[in-house]
Amino acid sequence: MTRPKFKPCASCQTPNQANRKTCCVCFESLSTKKNLNEKVQSLDREWGQAVVKNRNVGRIIDSARIAVRKLEAIGYKPILFFGKKEKASNKWVADVITHLEPTATTRNFLEKMQRAYEFLLSKDTSVPVQPHTSTGQQFVPPKEQWADEQTET
Numbered sequence: 480m481t482r483p484k485f486k487p488c489a490s491c492q493t494p495n496q497a498n499r500k501t502c503c504v505c506f507e508s509l510s511t512k513k514n515l516n517e518k519v520q521s522l523d524r525e526w527g528q529a530v531v532k533n534r535n536v537g538r539i540i541d542s543a544r545i546a547v548r549k550l551e552a553i554g555y556k557p558i559l560f561f562g563k564k565e566k567a568s569n570k571w572v573a574d575v576i577t578h579l580e581p582t583a584t585t586r587n588f589l590e591k592m593q594r595a596y597e598f599l600l601s602k603d604t605s606v607p608v609q610p611h612t613s614t615g616q617q618f619v620p621p622k623e624q625w626a627d628e629q630t631e632t
């Protein structure tokens with residue numbers, strides 16, 4: 480039996496390349512492992528609030544750092560961006576965990592990617608996402624979005 484080159488996403492049915500781990504359209508996991516998917520679903524907002532309440536945020540970030548290191552050790556080249564809204568400035572501030580060589584080129588591009596990521600975060604909260612509705616009707620060209628961003632600040 481030959482393995483299929485494409486497999487459909489369980490969430491949105493988009494065919495994805497068989498070696499991908501995340502759907503290229505909806506970002507859901509392409510894993511069909513029941514235990515994993517149940518575990519992921521249990522990590523909801525309620526779980527997050529309990530972690531914050533019990534002051535275990537540092538432990539979760541430590542475990543993310545370990546997961547990134549593990550991916551590096553098996554030959555993947557992970558970059559984990561994670562951002563939090565600063566209460567004082569009300570602005571998204573991103574941090575990154577990676578084991579890429581800290582060359583001038585890497586630092587230059589990571590810096591730009593971090594800025595782009597912070598931009599995405601600011602857009603995500605100001606424009607409500609409405610999944611499963613038809614696209615195109617409320618499409619705003621990227622140029623105008625950037626223009627909006629400039630007038631906001």
Ligand SMILES: [Zn+2]
Nearest residue numbers: 488491502505
């Ligand atoms: Zn999908």
